[in-house]
Amino acid sequence: MATTNPVKAPDRPRTGPVPPAPEPAKTRRLDLRERPQLWLVPAVFVVVVLLWEYGVQVLGVDEYVLPRPTQIVDALWLQLTNDLFWGHLWVTTQEALVGFAIGVGAAVLLGTFISQIKIVEATLMPYIVAFQTVPKVALAPLFVVWFGFGLTSKIVMAAVISFFPMLVNVIEGLRAADADKIQMLTVFGANKMQIFRMVRLPSALPFIFAGLDIGIVFAILGAVVGEFIGAKEGLGYLLLQTNYNFDIAGMFAVLVVLSVMGLLAHFVIRLVQRKVAFWAEDTKVIGA
Amino acid sequence: MAYRTATRQLPTPATVDESSWIEVDGLHKLYQPRKSEPTLALSDVSFTVRRGEFISVVGPSGCGKTTLLKILAGLSPKSQGTVRIAGQEVTKPLPQVGMVFQAPTLLPWRTIFDNVMVPAEVQKLDPARHRKRAQELLEMVGLDGFERKYPHELSGGMQQRAGICRALVHDPAVLLMDEPFGALDAMTREYMNVELLRIWRESGQTAVLVTHSIPEAVFLSDRVVVLSPRPGRIAEIISIDLERPRELGVMSSDRAGVYVERIRRHFNAAGVID
Numbered sequence: 001m002a003t004t005n006p007v008k009a010p011d012r013p014r015t016g017p018v019p020p021a022p023e024p025a026k027t028r029r030l031d032l033r034e035r036p037q038l039w040l041v042p043a044v045f046v047v048v049v050l051l052w053e054y055g056v057q058v059l060g061v062d063e064y065v066l067p068r069p070t071q072i073v074d075a076l077w078l079q080l081t082n083d084l085f086w087g088h089l090w091v092t093t094q095e096a097l098v099g100f101a102i103g104v105g106a107a108v109l110l111g112t113f114i115s116q117i118k119i120v121e122a123t124l125m126p127y128i129v130a131f132q133t134v135p136k137v138a139l140a141p142l143f144v145v146w147f148g149f150g151l152t153s154k155i156v157m158a159a160v161i162s163f164f165p166m167l168v169n170v171i172e173g174l175r176a177a178d179a180d181k182i183q184m185l186t187v188f189g190a191n192k193m194q195i196f197r198m199v200r201l202p203s204a205l206p207f208i209f210a211g212l213d214i215g216i217v218f219a220i221l222g223a224v225v226g227e228f229i230g231a232k233e234g235l236g237y238l239l240l241q242t243n244y245n246f247d248i249a250g251m252f253a254v255l256v257v258l259s260v261m262g263l264l265a266h267f268v269i270r271l272v273q274r275k276v277a278f279w280a281e282d283t284k285v286i287g288a
Numbered sequence: 289m290a291y292r293t294a295t296r297q298l299p300t301p302a303t304v305d306e307s308s309w310i311e312v313d314g315l316h317k318l319y320q321p322r323k324s325e326p327t328l329a330l331s332d333v334s335f336t337v338r339r340g341e342f343i344s345v346v347g348p349s350g351c352g353k354t355t356l357l358k359i360l361a362g363l364s365p366k367s368q369g370t371v372r373i374a375g376q377e378v379t380k381p382l383p384q385v386g387m388v389f390q391a392p393t394l395l396p397w398r399t400i401f402d403n404v405m406v407p408a409e410v411q412k413l414d415p416a417r418h419r420k421r422a423q424e425l426l427e428m429v430g431l432d433g434f435e436r437k438y439p440h441e442l443s444g445g446m447q448q449r450a451g452i453c454r455a456l457v458h459d460p461a462v463l464l465m466d467e468p469f470g471a472l473d474a475m476t477r478e479y480m481n482v483e484l485l486r487i488w489r490e491s492g493q494t495a496v497l498v499t500h501s502i503p504e505a506v507f508l509s510d511r512v513v514v515l516s517p518r519p520g521r522i523a524e525i526i527s528i529d530l531e532r533p534r535e536l537g538v539m540s541s542d543r544a545g546v547y548v549e550r551i552r553r554h555f556n557a558a559g560v561i562d
Contacts, residue, residue: 180391184406186381187381187387188381188407188411198395202395202397278397279396
């Protein structure tokens, strides 16, 4: 994060109208020569889909093994026009979002507590590290036993799995505050609470958004895994159903829906981040 | 909620001798790292600063000039001696001190205006009155029209000017500056020196500047405190007898040259050239 820009010659601004800000508009333009990825990315998609479509036919691959893209599109359309599908989608969305909210909420509270009080950190950190090494998906059967076949067990799964990446980012973010900025506030007489509010928290925001970004994807994963173990509805359940029915194209259709869900969530979080933590460009993401 | 006003923090002038507005007496600073030899950073440093005076502290690298400033700012404890600002013993950061840092150290999530307001905000000073003062200061340093901009939209020189406004917004009794222009290129630096003189003249603040540039110290100061290499002792305190207001041209005069030479000789004698 650069706070000092390259220094230009003495630049006493004249009074009067504000000079226009440097133009970001130029790079926004659809310039295919400067940004070849604008056509390369769709081109790769088209090539892969075409190879897949005709490769499967030429090689005579059984559609129960790998359906053609056109079959997947048909299956997707069949799902999208079916009310039952929207019910499953709504169930998984609920599980993921509620679990995500609980998981990240708990992580923010605990992370703040841990990062601000040394003795709490020293006491709890070994347990957190130990628990983090447990593969969280392996807990799904246990949660089904404890919380039943309904939404609760999936919400718990989504919460637990999105909790850790968020926790690590909150702790790291609250530590990331610049010593110079803290010293500056100290000189002007700020107390600990003011330093937390005016420097530590804003400094942590880019990290918190990185945690949210991974957390939402993990929450969807948690919900689906929970549904695999035991459920009567949800996209994970639908995935298993299509599997039992040898409807492989249908399975792919559900996978497409799941990735669109993840992408949408990712973009929403990015959008909010650009508004809220506008001063920081991409910050290193800490995985779980 | 009752706000404190900036002026009420100061003791009444009658109780404080204006000729020793800043008083440093027999100051020693010993760094005692846990597992190595203690180092003496400052040894028996004594000087006083008149109210409204501009003094600079120069010395070779590692002579403890920044340590001295940190002690004045209440950021670093002293080992021995007394340090008083406006009659008040410095043991922690005093609200009546303003400081400009080596880097602008602005908060990137705040606009320039809100950055300048930071001291008034943390000290819970009357907002309306200090907003007015912040606006006046920004106009004084030529940053009017940039109040709603964010720090990254400004050049380094402009950011440092905002940092100076921030140091002055609560009308401090003393303005401390820690090599504030060290990161700027030569041209911007000269220009900022002229600006700083103008701001100092208009605000009437008592100023202590730490710098490693001898010409800068001569150009700006009423007196220059020359420190010896570690442990920092006062080698000489030189009164700069150049008429004010000063323009950059004064630096090519013989008299300015003599002062620069005299200070440089201290550095050469010590075998270090900064």
